[in-house]
Amino acid sequence: MNLPVVHNKQLLRRELRRRRMAVSRAERGRAALAVLRHASRLLGRGKRIGGYLAAGSELDLEPLMSAALFRGAALFLPRIPLRARRLWFSRVGASDRWVQHPRYHITEYAGPECRAEQLDILFIPLLGIDEAGFRIGQGGGFYDATLAFRRLRPAARPLLVGVAYDCQRVACVPREAWDVRLDALVTESGLYRMTAQGWRRWC
Template sequence: MTENTTVIDKQALRRQVRRARMSLSPQQRAAAMRLVVRHASRFLRRGKRIGAYLAAGSELDLEELISTTLWRGGEVFLPQIPNGSRRLWFSRLGDAARWYNHPRYGIAEYDGPCLRAERLDVLFVPLLAVDAQGYRMGQGGGFYDSTLAFRQRHPQRRPLLVGVAYDCQRVAAVPREAWDVRLDYLVTESGLYRFR
């Protein structure tokens, strides 16, 4: 398969999965969010550093998962995109209203104490598609690939990587690149799936 064919395949797969995800009703989305929290409950423990994300577009919303983590005494860290780099920092969510929009991407970020992904216990990873082997395809920005590159050399290192998706985002195979990192788990409305 040529590089050009891989790009075309990725674009086609992204369109297909986005359409499927966008076709979900508000009721299906709300039900999925509640079920994902139930299935992921084992990870949401007191004293754990949990990396999450703020849903963009039709992504599965983690608002209830974030609330549950905080209620149970865990710490929640949200991604921050640094200027001039693709390697994310994760900012600890606190009580103060310290939200701002990223100047380049316009997405909401929280201004709190930051750490790298390696310091998290669990990282809930957004994705566009995921296959049966645990490989994910993101939006195409490469931020999570760059952030998790250390897992290529040290696959057993923290954090535990848990992909988050609707069932309609599960596919037979995603086009893979040499730098792709496999997830440890996937959580959807139908359950928790382990890859390792």
């Protein structure tokens, strides 16, 4: 399923969007439940978990986030600042306020905020992920800015878990100096850990 190496980010994003949009509604539902099964070992009482609200053809993380809350984890959703690109994360359940971002017109949860460094696990949406653990996103640069601290402290929390369909895996994505390697990947086929030899199934 891997795409060949594509050096042009625009072309790669276009192809990955096409592949992701080609996933049928039934396959999307099965994938969301499979991701819950595979990643459930990461959920636990007291853990601070960052998730996301799926947009467009992104893999739906709602079953996993619901399970995290049921198990007693604290769930946080991203909020885009009005200026700059470093994301905040709002704790779900601390309020009942949902707001529309004035610039991007997306729905966000308005609760007490923290930075990514204060989370234990962060599930990250993406367009593509390569065999070395590097992702390609939509191009906004929000996660790049948010995770910049990991370039200086590679072992710092949170655990960075990419969320994708198998069709989004590629051989290699074009890399920039600010790119951060992910620690793990969950798809409909399993949970994988990044090792010195590449992705290995998390046993």
